[in-house]
Amino acid sequence: MIEVAVRKTLRTFELDVKTTFGRGVTVLAGPSGAGKTTLLRIIAGLSRPDAGRVALDGAALDGVPAFRRDIAFVFQEYALFPHLDVLGNVTFGLAARGVPRADRAAQAHAWLERLGIAALARARPAALSGGERQRVALARALAWTPRAVLLDEPFAALDHATRGTVRDEVRAVLAALDVPVVLVTHDETDVAAFSAPVVRLDRGSVVKDDT
């Protein structure tokens, strides 16, 4: 469970959010520029709130740096490491946790298999299609069993044709997770497709909260 009660002054408005993200998927919806990404970055520890706190499973995360939070983040443009191949990207979080090299590869391969991209293990991100990048980003985020998963507009970089398929796949993978998952989207078709609890932000304030 992620408990959030934070305030942060943004350029044209104040982000002021108090809500709770329970186990399973919650869709964080709202128009572009509503403060959704900022809220995700605050939860992940990539951005600091002016006031307030974030807690994960009851433990406050004040002062805990991003790299010690065990919260996975799927970036909008994926931010796959261009100097590493797919396997290097997916094993990155395992390497950070000191998992032995052989185990890393095995665990990463299991995820690549599951997402149907095992054949791409040695490919560089630059050689991948948008849908493939999305799957690699997801595998990289999940391979080390994070305690929460945040996805920032995971379908925005995809073209219309692949969007639906990838969304169905991602939904299936996320549904199997037993941790809080927050998926940010500005797209109402995503909101409808996930049929999950929705927290809706507008200009920094919660205007709808199913949680």
Next chain:
Amino acid sequence: MIRALVAIAAAVLVAFIAVPLAALYAHLSPAAFARAIAGAPAQAALRISLFTTAWSLALTLVLGTPLAYVLARREFPGRTLVDALVDLPIVVPPAVAGLALLFVFGRFGLAAPLLEPLHLRIAFTTAAVVLAQLFVGAPFYVRSARAGFAAVERSYEDASATLGMGPLRTFARVTVPLAFPALAGGAVLAWARALGEFGATIMFAGNLPGVTQTLPLAVYLGLENGDIDLASALALVLVTIALAVVVATRLLERRAA
């Protein structure tokens, strides 16, 4: 008509650069080159140059990398000033740099009260050669490294952090590999500038064979003593290295692009 003038102007400058360099290669027979380069003065100068530039490069990397990163990533008061200051040695005449270093590390320099009790003498020692090279060479590295770090998208460092890598490991595993062509290119340039250093060295370190006499100083002394073969053999070594440096930086630039 204009096209012809452009072609002539271009050809004149290209020839002006190419002919003297080619003349260096033409001056010495391979046998004379081998004889000059095997001699004790040449060997001593080569040794001093390799030793001092290795040290100045190491100091450049150790001190320049954090500075370049901070300049690329952090906002702090006086940043623009520091940025400009670091570029200054590129345009300051080397002889002036040498004099300035004397005013700090010389017998009556600013640092004398610190150095004297420790019986540390820096001016006119091999250490002075290293410091002179650091002063003139480091800016080339910092400049290039700063640009390289600035070009690394922050989202890669953010991604590394959310995957559990701390700041130092993120730097080593993400930032440095992504900025590598700029770092290596800057290091090569800084090293080459240090290797060619003359003015600051002769002012601040002197021209003592086997102690502070680097390749450029030995070229100068060879010419002054009438040993043209020694001077041109060492000059050939320096030009050949310069050629390799130009090729290397081009290759690194291509890799970066």
